[in-house]
Amino acid sequence: MTDYDAFATAYAAETETSLLNAWYCRPAMLGLSGDVAGRRVLDAGCGSGPLTAALRDRGAIVSGFDLSAAMIDLARERLGADADLSVADLAEALPYDDRTFDLVVSSLSLHYLADWNPPLTEIRRVLRPGGRLVVSVPHPAAYMFNYPDRDYFAVTQYSEEFEFDGRAAVLTYWHRPLHAMTDAFTKAGFRIEVVSEPPWAPDTPPELLPADLGDRTAFVCFLFFVLEPS
């Protein structure tokens, strides 16, 4: 059983409409994914499948996997019994042939892993030549702001408490400084095409935005990369 099995339904419900997921992370991932019509797309760490479904709505031929069986059950409810969804571990060999996908998206999942080389090497293996990987992770600067007494430069496991749809949950994941991310991409054979710190979606309901944003046009929360096999 993974952490997410314990609160899968609450997490899925919360993130369906939340500012950070529905109006910030997902629109940014979709924008960076570009035109996916007719493309084979893998959602690595797909959770309950909201991004997978949005990509399919845009014409992609989607596959997805997640470590949490409960999340995959929810994704199957969303995408249908015949959807190509699997329980699989980003840290292990992936159940796909070489050069299968035009695009791999991995949204808010890589930071659960201590070592990024196995997942990035596997993702590179299943990408077709000319394919791309679009990633979102917690912005490492947010760790610096939130934990000023800790060492920004140390790859560090830490836990945070959340409330999802009224249910308490603890998430445990890894902080890594920016250079550790870019080193991992290079080591696994990717070059960085885009680094993005986007604003929230323009149609975000204003009542969802923090009251103290003032004139700011973006906030430090997640960091987005578009990567190409080098």
Ligand SMILES: C[S@@+](CC[C@H](N)C(=O)[O-])C[C@H]1O[C@@H](n2cnc3c(N)ncnc32)[C@H](O)[C@@H]1O
């Ligand atoms: C923050 S959620 C994001 C889910 C989904 N990508 C989304 O944007 O809604 C993180 C997901 O990563 C999955 N996950 C964590 N570690 C994983 C691993 N080693 N392999 C595959 N999935 C993993 C969790 O089960 C969870 O569904």
